[in-house]
Structure formats: structure tokens, C-alpha cells
Amino acid sequence: MRFLMLNWRDPKNPLSGGAERVSLAYLAHLRERGHEVAWFANYFEGCAREETIQGIQVVRGGGRGTSVLAAKRWYRTQKPFDLVIDQHHGIPWFAPWWSKTNSIAYIHEVLGPIWSAFYSWPLSTIGRWQERWTHWLYRNIPFWVPSESTKTALHAEGVREVAVFPNGTDTTPIEQLEPKPLVLPLRLIAVSRLAPNKRVDHVIEVVRELLRNGIQTQLAIVGSGEVEEHLKQLAAQPELAGHITFTGQLREKEKNARLSEAHFLVHTSLREGWGLNVIEANAMGTPAVVYPVGGLVDSTVHNQTGIIAKTETPQAIANALADLVKTPNEYDRLRTNAWERSKTFAWNKVLTPACDWLEKQAAKNRPHFKV
Numbered sequence: 001m002r003f004l005m006l007n008w009r010d011p012k013n014p015l016s017g018g019a020e021r022v023s024l025a026y027l028a029h030l031r032e033r034g035h036e037v038a039w040f041a042n043y044f045e046g047c048a049r050e051e052t053i054q055g056i057q058v059v060r061g062g063g064r065g066t067s068v069l070a071a072k073r074w075y076r077t078q079k080p081f082d083l084v085i086d087q088h089h090g091i092p093w094f095a096p097w098w099s100k101t102n103s104i105a106y107i108h109e110v111l112g113p114i115w116s117a118f119y120s121w122p123l124s125t126i127g128r129w130q131e132r133w134t135h136w137l138y139r140n141i142p143f144w145v146p147s148e149s150t151k152t153a154l155h156a157e158g159v160r161e162v163a164v165f166p167n168g169t170d171t172t173p174i175e176q177l178e179p180k181p182l183v184l185p186l187r188l189i190a191v192s193r194l195a196p197n198k199r200v201d202h203v204i205e206v207v208r209e210l211l212r213n214g215i216q217t218q219l220a221i222v223g224s225g226e227v228e229e230h231l232k233q234l235a236a237q238p239e240l241a242g243h244i245t246f247t248g249q250l251r252e253k254e255k256n257a258r259l260s261e262a263h264f265l266v267h268t269s270l271r272e273g274w275g276l277n278v279i280e281a282n283a284m285g286t287p288a289v290v291y292p293v294g295g296l297v298d299s300t301v302h303n304q305t306g307i308i309a310k311t312e313t314p315q316a317i318a319n320a321l322a323d324l325v326k327t328p329n330e331y332d333r334l335r336t337n338a339w340e341r342s343k344t345f346a347w348n349k350v351l352t353p354a355c356d357w358l359e360k361q362a363a364k365n366r367p368h369f370k371v
Contacts, residue, residue, distance in 0.1 A: 187262045265287070283339065
């Protein structure tokens, strides 16, 4: 069979992230099964127009506003595909109406409030309206998503068929849990692209709240992005100076070492598709304390593998952490459960059911989609 992924970014794009990492894993597994696989993405400065990555043909063309037309032109020169995977990041490729073959939609989260994190009114309102309209347009197209939260949000917007396959992780769980007493200073870590929707400034406020309550705390912020300088200015305030470290981007080995050293991962994003770094932290024996938002309520099992805060406020996170500091035995239980659950997200356990489903979608009789 022949599969095509449409995604604005590919693994080598400077803006690529978790979505591209997991997409590559799925496509590489389809290639290992003997299928032909291609990936069409936006062109970016300095890239090759075409190359092969892990056996996958990666083709680049067009940019914001033009890549759909570039994809259509390229598509017409290719042998027929059996399945086109139309991956949305706010704006779709409209592939079901021009590919003339089986198509599915692949999204990680319904953006919703994330539009307001990046755009002011009226663009934020237009973005949210456009997203809802897109889901209505695609209501008869099968959707592939990583979490029950995204499935629920899509059903609420009229989408009829949604398949859920949680993302796997490249992080191998540590072989055994070494002792990590929950003693002060409390060691926290945030691993994230430093973008407005990730709300890493809330994590900084968590540190401020803990210090005000006499709980000595150290925070490591791992990642880089457009709000990095603003975050550094916040962290330089006198009451926070010396308590927050910025590491920038780290290699996987260094990142895992930081995750292993921390007592807790703190995640305060507006919304996630899954929350991959929660599972990565769990694999290193580190539970997470997260906001009660889509994706994070799927990757964290409340009071089992971590804590889901009562509200989306730094005070709620700080209160949860303060309670845990008083009950160190509870911390050991959370660590153990988080570590054990992380083993269930190894790629060799996740890939097979998802790729079985993709093959079934590719084998369907070619549909004729109507609006």
C-alpha cells in the first residue's frame, strides 16, 4: 500500500516538535511493514526540496497559504495513494476533496483557547471560528487522535468517527527506581517549548507561592522559544533569584538526567494533545503535577501517577505540592505507579494497533466526500 502524510512541518523543520516525532514513528513503522510512505510538508529556508528520512520520502513545497496548492500539484504527478493522512495544526489541507482516495484527519488537540494565546482579537476569534467550521466540514471524515479529551472535543463539534491511539515514547524507562526522598529543597522541572500557550510563567509563579509558604524550591526550565527572554526577566526578580535555572535545549540523555533528578514535572499548558513529556518524566521515576486541561488529564492519572490540580492556577499547583511535601510516603506511591504505567507506552506496544487501523482505512472502497 501507499501512504501519504500531509503536515505543515517535517522532522527537520526548525519548528518541529512532539507532533513530528510521533508522526515519524508511525510512518517509519508503516515503512517497516513493507508499505511505501511519503510526507509532504512546507518548505523552510535551507532545506532540501526532497530527501529520505528513515525510508520515508519527504517532499517540501510552498509555505503558509501556498503549501496546499503545492501539495496538489505534486500529488498529481505521483502514482495513486491508498490513504492520505491530513494532519491539522489549526488549518487543514482539504485532502478529502482533492486527493480522490481514502483520507483521514489526524489532529493532536482541538486548539480552542490556544488561538487567543498567539493572536489578539479579531484574529483569535476568526481562528476559533475557522477551526469549528473545519471540524464541521470534516464531520464525516474518520479522525485519528491521541487522547479521549480530543475525541470528546471533536464529538462536541459534530465529528462522528474518532479513533484514539495514545502516543508512544522514545524514552526507555529506567531499570529500577533508586531512592529519591522528598526532602527540601523541592526540585521541580518544566520541559516545554517556551511559547505563550505553554504558560511556563505559571510554573514560575508556583515557585513564588511555595517560597512564600516557606518551602525551599528549585526549578529547572528545559527548552527554548519566543517567550524565553520574558520568562528570564520574571525569574530574575529578587524573591526568585537563584531559585530558577534555564538550561535551553538539551540532548535526550541530559534531559532524562534532569527529569530523573527532579521530584516533580510541573505542566501548566493551556491544552495538550497528550502531554508526551509527562510520560517521559514518569519513565524516569518522576510524577507530574498538571493543570486540569485536555491531554494532561489523559497522560496523568489523578492521585495514581501524579496530581491534577483543582484549578488552572499557580496557587492550586502550589497547594498540591505543599500537601505532598507533608506526606512523603504518598510520593513514593506516585513515583512507583508513574514508572510502571510509563512502560505501557513503549512504541512496540503502541504502534501495532494504530498501524493496523491505518491499513484498514487504506483498504476501504474509495469514498466520494460531500460537504
